[in-house]
Amino acid sequence: MRLKKFSLILISALLLCFVLFNQTFGQVSNIVSAVRIGDAKEKMPLSISAELFAGENISGINVVYRPFGETEFKKMEMMIAGNTASVILPAAVVQPPYLEYYLSISLRNGSMQTYPSDIDKGVSPLQVAVSALSSKDREIIILSPNDGETSSLSETLISISFIRAPDKIDIPKTKIYLNDQDVSALELIAGDLIMISGDNLAGKVPLGAKSLKIEVYDKSGNLYHTLTRSFQMVSEEVALAVASRFKMNGNINGETRNENFNSAGTMYSNISADFNGSYDQWTFNGYAYLTSEEKNNLQPYNRFSASVQAGDWLQLKVGDSYPRFPNLIMDGKRVRGFSGTLNFGVFNFQTAYGEVTRDVEGTIIQKYSAGNVPLGSNIIKINDINTPYASVDLGTFSRQIFSARPSFGRGENFQFGLSYLHSKDDPGSIKYGAKPQENITVGTDLMFALDDQNILFTSQAAISVLNKDISGGSLTDAQIDSVFGPNGYFDVDPADVKQIRDIIGKFITVNQNLGPWNPQEFSSLAAEAALSLNYFGNNLHASYIYRGNDYQSFGQSFLRTDVKGINFVDRIRLADNKLFISFGYENLQDNLQKTKPTTTTFQTLSTSVSYFPRMNFPNVTVGFNRYENSNGLSLADSSRNRNALNTINDVTSRFLIQLSYDFNYHVKHSASLSFTTSDRSDESIANLDSKFNSGSFTLNSFWNQQLTSLIGLVYSSSSIAAIPFDYVTLTAGARYKLLHNKLLLSATLSPSFGDFKRQVFEFTADYNLLSNFNLVFQARIYRIPDASTNSIVGLSARLSI
Amino acid sequence: MRAKIILMLLVLLVSLTFASDRNLPGGDETPVAQVKKIIKNVEFRDRTESEWLPAKVSTPLYDGGQVKTDAKSVAVILFTDGSGLLRVRENSILNVYAEIKNRKMNKNTYIDRGSVSFDVKKQEDEEFKFTTPTAVASIRGTSGLFDVVDNGESTMILETGSVELETKTGKKVSLTAGYTASFDRQGNANVVPSSEEDKKKLAQGKSLTTKKVIIKTKFGDVEVEYFPDENK
Structure with missing residues (x-):
């Protein structure tokens, strides 16, 4: 067996020599x-x-x-x-x-x-x-304690069930550690159950926060699986207080640091505090982060929030929050204001209101008289009689957002929702800005599921209306009369136009900047539908998306528009979840409203095989992706077709292999190895052919309760437009606990060689001064040979209450 | 003389075997459940014919085992396949039956009387049943409360998930979250939306908050931990 282990280590070492490595x-x-x-x-x-x-x-x-x-x-x-x-x-x-x-x-x-x-x-x-849920996690079950549980010594129970474990497990060999203290001798075994009661721990293990580690071995003596859990053993008095109806805790962190970057020194300070309390089903949370980086001429860096939650049915939050509506409407956007949800099951309601962008005043670069004003997107009219125009560094308007979503159904088997979002810039919030905007988005979403969500259908659709400049307000009656009517540009009854303006104007500013102008082409429509089937070890997911080129929601800044197509992914679990095969295909097209000379097709083919053996072999993932983008043009046709210069025709092939392995060789080690290679062939006029190889190896070793070490190697070799760029980074680091585990020292050295030269040294000392008070000193030095030496040195304090 | 010594040793051995603390686990048989938490007075026994013994944290329960709670007492029971937990409320008797086969455990609990709050994880191809004198509930993954009064009438309040119920007359009833089903002794079932009182019972069923009183006497301090009045 030792020979086998040695062989594996040798193979890993050989791979290290030949393969390129990567971590983050x-x-x-x-x-x-x-x-x-x-x-x-x-x-x-x-x-x-x-x-x-x-x-x-x-x-x-x-x-x-x-x-x-x-x-x-x-x-x-x-x-x-x-x-x-x-x-x-x-x-x-x-x-x-x-x-x-x-x-x-x-x-x-x-x-x-x-x-x-x-x-x-x-x-x-x-x-x-991303590791699939290990079947080992289902085989060996920690019945007690729960993660994060607090109990008195007499109520503490460590209980591990092997009812679902395979026969090859040697239950009596199981090792149980509390904060690295081996307490296996206290185990009691009853059939497929191992337990240690608090009574057995009395006098042998001190009270306090405990990290429970369970090592399970097979009958050959090999480590089969490791499980961890955190809990707290406290005195009877504290346990009673914890069990009382009102609970609270909080933390205060303060940090000050000095950054020296290219000989410019900058001092930063920040303080943060969080508070959590609960009473029966009610929980309260507060958070504040204040930093010296907060500036009036920037978007906010400070953050603060307070929230209250009652079971699953009520959640209210004031301050900064990131409310999540259907992703076509609002997702991932910070709102400073109010958000909340009410869930009654049959009927639910969600809303958010607040500021998403803070007003930042612009600055005047140069003033112009009416006679000599140039053209330019940053030329605006200002309140100055002699020089009524100016070129400005445009400011940012304050932008408010309101969103609401009533929904029906609990969401387990059925839910139908309607969403409304209105967002508007405040034109009066700054003096020097241009083109304040206003946006409305309405949408609907539906989900239904059968057979415990093994069949799941989800869909959503939304349309948006955008006014790109509301600085002039809505059209006046006189403006309408001058444009519409028998003598105007459009032979439409002005009264009808005014009526429409009055109706739509209740929701959004109506003027010539309101769009889309081609709604009949679904240019501001976004929709998607997906079906998931989960049977016979297959997780099949098929979806269709459509997003018009004019679709825009101010609650969602990150959505790709002007695209439609299908996506298909199948994840297959085989061999008792040891083998995992994935296959994906996506075909998307742009130019939905024919706003471009050509239509580009984006095709992606993804395949991967993952093997998660239960012992004596590394976890392995091998993957291949091919990305192909083409608009049907060819540079070869450029003499006959001017559009050929707009050719999009590139293919990228990418291959990756990743291995990870936990093993015992004198002490416990955790190793990972990965390699990625990609090759892009670009037939466009830019000719951005590229090759990219990277890889990494890391080895974490756990020498004893006090000492852990890290060794890493990164290799990167790239060639973009025939310009090569190669480098290697080595990393060596260690963490060491001393003074009865009150002081944690860690240091890492990472030099890089090749086309990229840099030396990085990091040092951290974390001292547990009091049971609830830590002081942390951190120093990071970056040296770029023959160029500069930069540093960050900081001191922070952490107080738990 | 030698025979007497051997006989005495045998008697001693047999006596030790039967006298061993049944609160302590051991042996080859795997418990089907385990006591996780106790408030005030909780007793257990292995089989209905054996005597009641005080239960403590970690007490194992085997197939056919029973748990009994006194007034103001609660027992939290974990199934050893990790499928969920039961909170046996005051003045209740719970019977635990389970069969372990091929790494799977089919569970059936019989509630003689009293209330049992349950939180059961999704069951794949295993059974989890609650049986009362008037109904049988097949559970897949759900939480709620089962209440059996002395005359055998029972009530199930469902908080999450869904349950298939069968009355003793064979009538089948589907119960979904937010609804309460009640069964009379004749086997008739009635399903209504859960009332505010039902929701209060659900919350009380999950509560494990205790109070402690320390009585100072001239002989020393006496600590009394108790479960507060649920009706207050």
Whole structure:
């Protein structure tokens, strides 16, 4: 067996020599130093956080992601707090075998960056393998404690059931650890049940927060599965207080840090506080984040909110929130105001009202007299007799939004909803701005399910109306009389036009800037329908989308429009969930309203095979994607056809392999290895042919209760438009606990070599000064040889109440 | 002499076997349920013919086991296949039956009298049944409360999911979330939307809040933990 283990390690090492590696860090960027991603498990929310430097240059960050088998990327705004931007992707999009994502960064100078860079030129997005729900999690069940449970010593019960475990499991060999203290000797075994009662722990394990770790072994002595859970053992008095009807807790964090970037030093400070309380079915939450980065000439950086929730039936929130309506209407947009839901089952109501954009005043660049005013999109009329015009750096209007959705049905087997959204810029909110806008969107959605949602049908449709400039207000009677009528431009009775204006004007400003002008072509219609079938180990999902080129909802900034087509994904589970085969095909087309010279077809073919063995072999995912975009033109026809210069004809093929393996060799190790290669052939006039290879290897080793280490290697080799760019990043780091686990020290060194040269050193000391008070010192140094040395040094404090 | 010693040892061994603490798990038989939490006085027994013993946290319940709660007492029972939990409210008697076969467990609980609040996970191809003197409920994945009064009449208040019910006369009733079904002794069923009182009962059925009184005596402090009056 040892030989077998050694062989596997040797194979991994050999692969290391030949294959290129990748994890989420080590990409080239002068904005993002590292991206950390949580444990990606099927249908579990996934956290993504980006460590930033040069934060003063950033105005916003979005994570752009797409699940397996889809062409369309979706966006979510990341919350920036201190030098970290974070977001939690909703559980619904976290699906095996993997998820692709990149970061879209808006800089304060108006430009955009991506991480990894050059995504638009064919560089592969990052991938995170999403593990299917392990059948082992269903085989071995922690009956007690529940995750996060608080109990007194006498009420503590650790109970593990092996009723569903295979026969090869050696139940008595199971190891149970509490905060790395082996308590296996206290186990009592009854058939397929292992338990430790609190009485047995008395005097042997101190009270406090406990991390429960259970290691399950097979009859050959190999580690079969590891389960973890967190809970708290407290005194009888505290347990009673916890069990009382009113509970509360909170945290206060304060941070100050100094960033030295290209010899410019900037000091940042922020403080955040959160509070959670509950009384019976009522829960209360409060959150505030105040930062020195808050500026009047920028969108808000501060965040605050307070919410109350009563069971499943009531939720109210004031302050900053991200209400989620059907995604065609509103999703992922921050609203500063009020949002709430009432769920009565048969009838439900959801609403949101508040500001989505804060007014930011523009600035005058140059004033002009009426005689010499030039043309330009930033030329506006100002209140000045001698120079009534000016070119300005345009400001941003304050934008309010109101959305409401009544719905019928609980959503388990049926739900029908109607949505309404109205959003309007306040033209008087700033002096120097142009073209305030107004938007209305109405929609409907329907879901019904049969057989415990094994058959699930969902659909939604919405139409939008947009006024692109409401600065002049609605048309006046005189304006209508001058344009309509027998002597006007349109031979339509002005009275009819006025009547229509008065009716529509109750909802939106009516003037010549109101659109769409071609509603009969469904230009402002968006609709989609999807059918999911879940039978015989197959999860089949087929959908159709249609989004007209003029569809726009101010509650949803990230929707791709002017596209229609089908998407088909099948995920097949085989061999008792050990083998996972996925297949996806998508065919989309643009130019729905014939607003472009040609129609482009976007085709995506995605396949992958994942193998999740239960022991003695790494988890493996192998995937292949092919993206083909074509508008039917060819550069070869450019002599005969002028449009040929607009040729879109590119094919990208991408192959990836990912391996992960937990094994014991003297101590426990967790290794991952991945490799991605993509090749883009671009037959357009830009000729952005590209090749991209990247790979990574990481090895986490758990030496003892105090020491863990990390070794990593990243290799990247790319060629865009025949310009090569190759680099290697090594990472070595360790975490060490000392002073009775009160002090945690961690340090990481990451030098990069090749076309990208950089040395990064990070050091963190986290000291648990009091039981509820931590002080954290963090230092990060980035050295670019022959160029600059930048640093971030910060001190933060965390108090739990 | 030697024979006497062997006989004495055998008697001792047999006595020890029968005298062992049944609160302590052990042996090859797998419990079908386990006591997770106790408030005040809860008793259990392995089979109906055996004597009642005080239950404690971790007490295993085997096929045919019973749990009995006194006034102001509650027992929280976990099924060992992780399929859910039952809160046996005060003055109740619950019988637990289960069959483990091919890593699957079919469960049936019989409520003699009293109230049982339940929170059961979705069942794939296993059975989870509640039986009362007047009805049988087949559960897939749901939460609610089953109440049996002394004359055998029973009421089921469903909070989530759906349940197939069968009266003792064979009449089948489908119950969905937000509705209450009541069964009389003749086997007649009546389904109505859950009233505010029903919803209050549901909330009380889930409550595990206790109060503790410390009585100071000259012999030392006496702690009394009790379940507050549900009707207040």
